[in-house]
Amino acid sequence: MSFVTDVVKAEEGEIFDVELETDILEANRRLATENRELLRRYGVKAIDVMGAVGSGKTSLIEKMAQALKKKYRIAAFKGDLTTTVDAELIGRHGVKVVAITTGKECHLDANLVRRALQKIDLGSIDLLFIENVGNLICPAEFPLGSEKRVVVISVTEGPYMVVKHPFIFMEADAAVINKVDLAQAMGVDVKNLEKDVKAINPKVRVAMTNCRTGEGITEVIEALGL
Amino acid sequence: MTSQIVQCVLQEAGKNQAKKVLEVYLVIGKLTFLGLEQVRFAYETLVKGTVVEGSKLHIEERDGVVKCPNCGYEGDFQYKDDPVYHFLTPTLHCPRCGGLVEIVGGKECLIKSIKLVV
Numbered sequence: 001m002s003f004v005t006d007v008v009k010a011e012e013g014e015i016f017d018v019e020l021e022t023d024i025l026e027a028n029r030r031l032a033t034e035n036r037e038l039l040r041r042y043g044v045k046a047i048d049v050m051g052a053v054g055s056g057k058t059s060l061i062e063k064m065a066q067a068l069k070k071k072y073r074i075a076a077f078k079g080d081l082t083t084t085v086d087a088e089l090i091g092r093h094g095v096k097v098v099a100i101t102t103g104k105e106c107h108l109d110a111n112l113v114r115r116a117l118q119k120i121d122l123g124s125i126d127l128l129f130i131e132n133v134g135n136l137i138c139p140a141e142f143p144l145g146s147e148k149r150v151v152v153i154s155v156t157e158g159p160y161m162v163v164k165h166p167f168i169f170m171e172a173d174a175a176v177i178n179k180v181d182l183a184q185a186m187g188v189d190v191k192n193l194e195k196d197v198k199a200i201n202p203k204v205r206v207a208m209t210n211c212r213t214g215e216g217i218t219e220v221i222e223a224l225g226l
Numbered sequence: 227m228t229s230q231i232v233q234c235v236l237q238e239a240g241k242n243q244a245k246k247v248l249e250v251y252l253v254i255g256k257l258t259f260l261g262l263e264q265v266r267f268a269y270e271t272l273v274k275g276t277v278v279e280g281s282k283l284h285i286e287e288r289d290g291v292v293k294c295p296n297c298g299y300e301g302d303f304q305y306k307d308d309p310v311y312h313f314l315t316p317t318l319h320c321p322r323c324g325g326l327v328e329i330v331g332g333k334e335c336l337i338k339s340i341k342l343v344v
Contacts, residue, residue: 015248015343018238024230024335025258137259141333163308163315167257170318170329199306201318203326 028142031110035145042122046130047224048144050168051152052161053134056178058086059211060152061129065093067217068226072127077116079108079133096120107138110145136165148224154179155188162196169197174205174223181210227260227335228268232278234337239277244342247278251339257290257332290332296325
């Protein structure tokens with residue numbers, strides 16, 4: 001998509017400049033805005049769940065789906081390079097799941113989400129979890145059109161994961177520090193991780209969880225305004 | 227990303243029925259995840275066999291810019307300096323008043339202009 005602002009009809013062999021001013025990332029932002037408007041029209045709250053590889057994004061969604069299925073009609077999109085393993089895990093909670101396999105792309109984009117939105121009956125749901133590909137770098141550049149964005153990290157990634165990835169926390173509305181039961185074994189101080197998040201972006205709401213047992217899920221639900 | 231850039235240039239070249247693209251001017255913000263060397267390398271690979279092959283790629287880097295709605299500050303981030311980490315972490319605190327800033331620059335991935343021969 002581009003809009004040419006300055007073209008002069010040229011003679012053969014003539015050299016001329018074409019002013020483009022085309023921002024590749026802007027195209028995704030525009031699609032994300034369209035997605036957001038579509039979701040709003042149907043009264044669907046969408047949550048973009050980002051996070052490190054293996055941090056517990058799928059487990060978090062499973063636990064939230066279990067806790068919220070009486071309050072909301074829920075669906076989920078699951079982004080992954082390949083396999084539908086995680087999508088199946090979420091699906092067994094009685095939630096409609098659309099698996100989005102990106103192939104090689106290391107993040108979801110607004111276009112893939114737009115296509116997935118066509119696969120569900122938006123009138124039949126009011127809450128949509130979009131699980132992004134495990135990655136703390138690229139998703140920050142690609143808004144999807146969700147209402148809220150949550151970043152999941154876990155203590156098993158060590159004490160520096162937050163400061164190493166400031167930009168994704170700048171985009172986040174909430175952050176989840178998972179696997180707190182292993183903090184002592186890892187020698188990680190979860191309070192320091194929370195401080196790091198708040199230092200980068202003071203408006204992020206932080207919750208500590210153990211997604212295997214469900215500890216802390218209520219706090220996440222509250223942090224996301226659900 | 228580079229593939230999309232090349233696609234866009236090829237589209238424009240096609241529209242103008244260009245015989246050759248001589249130069250491409252990109253503006254890439256420092257806050258994007260793009261590595262300039264990787265973009266150059268991918269670019270050179272992707273344009274082979276097209277009218278863009280042999281073109282000169284200019285990349286202008288733009289700094290990250292934040293703006294404070296509270297006090298009007300506009301400029302670089304405030305960084306958190308911790309000697310333990312040996313690097314500076316950018317934050318969303320305003321360096322002037324401590325309020326929450328918005329990012330207003332440094333996120334571009336722009337094809338500014340191209341020079342072609344018809």
